[in-house]
Amino acid sequence: xxxxxxxxxxxxxxxxxxxxxxxxxxxxxxxxxxxxxxxxxxxxxxxxxxxxxxxxxxxxxxxxxxxxxxxxxxxxxxxxxxxxxxxxxxxxxxxxxxxxxxxxxxxxxxxxxxxxxxxxxxxxxxxxxxxxxxxxxxxxxxxxxxxxxxxxxxxxxxxxxxxxxxxxxxxxxxxxxxxxxxxxxxxxxxxxxxxxxxxxxxxxxxxxxxxxxxxxxxxxxxxxxxxxxxxxxxxxxxxxxxxxxxxxxxxxxxxxxxxxxxxxxxxxxxxxxxxxxxxxxxxxxxxxxxxxxxxxxxxxxxxxxxxxxxxxxxxxxxxxxxxxxxxxxxxxxxxxxxxxxx
Numbered sequence: 001x002x003x004x005x006x007x008x009x010x011x012x013x014x015x016x017x018x019x020x021x022x023x024x025x026x027x028x029x030x031x032x033x034x035x036x037x038x039x040x041x042x043x044x045x046x047x048x049x050x051x052x053x054x055x056x057x058x059x060x061x062x063x064x065x066x067x068x069x070x071x072x073x074x075x076x077x078x079x080x081x082x083x084x085x086x087x088x089x090x091x092x093x094x095x096x097x098x099x100x101x102x103x104x105x106x107x108x109x110x111x112x113x114x115x116x117x118x119x120x121x122x123x124x125x126x127x128x129x130x131x132x133x134x135x136x137x138x139x140x141x142x143x144x145x146x147x148x149x150x151x152x153x154x155x156x157x158x159x160x161x162x163x164x165x166x167x168x169x170x171x172x173x174x175x176x177x178x179x180x181x182x183x184x185x186x187x188x189x190x191x192x193x194x195x196x197x198x199x200x201x202x203x204x205x206x207x208x209x210x211x212x213x214x215x216x217x218x219x220x221x222x223x224x225x226x227x228x229x230x231x232x233x234x235x236x237x238x239x240x241x242x243x244x245x246x247x248x249x250x251x252x253x254x255x256x257x258x259x260x261x262x263x264x265x266x267x268x269x270x271x272x273x274x275x276x277x278x279x280x281x282x283x284x285x286x287x288x289x290x291x292x293x294x295x296x297x298x299x300x301x302x303x304x305x306x307x308x309x310x311x312x313x314x315x316x317x318x319x320x321x322x323x324x325x326x327x328x329x330x331x332x333x334x335x336x337x338x339x340x341x342x
Contacts, residue, residue: 016075022055023079027086032244035087039307043164043207048090052083053123057094061101062121066113068101074266081262085244088311089203093128093162100127100170103182103224111221112184128166128187130211132157133173133180134229136322140213142173142181149220151183153192153213161206163187163195169211170224180229184222192216202310241315242279245286245308249293254286277327280316287312 030051031038038044052058060076062068071079076098084091101120104113119125132140132155140155153173160169169185189195193216195209246254261282264275291298291305298305316328 016071016078019060019069019071019075020078020082023057023082024085026051026055026057027082027084031083031086031090035089036302036304036307038087038089038205039203040301041205044089044093044162044205046165048087049094049123049126049165052090052094053126057083058097058123058126059101059121061098061105062117063105066105066117066121068105068117068121077262077266081243084241085247088241088314089205092203093165093206096129096161096166097127099129100168100184100224103170106225108225109221109223112224116184125168126162126166128160128162128169130157130160130169130171130185132211133171138174138229140171140173142175142183142218145217148217150222151181151218151220153183153185153216153218155213157211157213159198159208160195160211161203161208163197163207163209163211165207171218174229175226178229179226181226182224183218184224185216185218200314202307202314241283241308241312242286244304245283245290245312248304249286249290252289254282254289257282258286274327274330276324277329277331280328281331283312283315 031048034045034048038048056069057079059066059068060071060079062070064070069075080091080095083094097120101117104117104120107113116125120127130140132138133142138155140153140157142151142153144150145152151173153171155173157169157171166187169187171183171185172180173183175181185193192214194212194214196212198208198210200206200208242254242258246252246258261275261279265279267275287305287309291309294303294305297303298309300306
């Protein structure tokens with residue numbers, strides 16, 4: 001799955017604006033024209049991900065000495081929003097990759113970074129993420145392996161996207177002393193790894209699975225980092241949905257709201273959870289506005305309205321945590337009944 005040689009360096013010389021423009025061009029010329037067929041597919045076409053690799057975007061967060069673009073957080077957010085405006089399915093599978101790249105770029109495991117970072121930046125190796133150990137009630141546990149240096153993984157990561165299109169998974173597991181250890185795990189089923197396909201109402205082509213680990217040994221050299229358990233979700237995923245609705249609608253007051261919510265999310269402060277609620281509600285309202293404008297034809301599977309409406313639902317509920325769910329429900333005007341979070 002190689003990208004074009006030097007593609008990352010070429011768009012990297014364009015600076016932040018140029019990188020975002022390249023992402024938006026791919027979104028408009030490649031992803032959006034294919035979005036309805038991608039949505040109907042059982043699994044995202046590999047060629048769409050190859051386009052991102054060829055443009056150097058798999059190395060967006062990688063340092064330049066590894067062939068990456070060394071983009072700052074704001075650029076990563078803007079590129080994600082651009083790609084999601086073309087096809088949220090493609091953008092969602094791609095963005096799972098960026099967390100591992102950032103972790104290796106931090107240099108906590110130099111040997112692992114030296115081996116993996118460059119091929120990850122080129123998109124020759126592609127990564128997903130398994131967050132079972134980072135949930136408020138962790139479902140994926142890691143214990144020191146008494147038989148060999150490393151860890152034994154047990155439990156479940158309930159939502160792992162891109163299965164069949166990713167080569168490795170960046171797995172978060174909870175240790176007996178309450179730490180989160182991050183491990184690089186091959187995305188291959190076997191006696192200790194089982195994957196059960198989930199059917200989703202939106203973004204089903206992300207090929208999302210429930211992965212069960214049974215005494216899987218992960219060598220110590222596959223650890224990318226370890227830190228105390230703490231809450232919070234990756235904020236860049238919150239900017240993904242409303243832009244395409246706004247473009248299809250033309251100028252409306254929603255444009256100013258979208259600009260405002262971008263600014264809130266980019267602050268990465270204590271108000272990020274509340275901003276997530278605002279972003280989710282805006283996604284729903286923008287999609288509803290588009291569907292109401294288009295009328296009953298928006299219900300046809302050949303129309304973007306129904307796809308964007310379902311994706312708004314996904315954007316609203318994906319990766320909710322207690323503080324962000326409270327913010328979402330407050331934005332929707334209700335406290336809502338208590339319930340479990342997966």
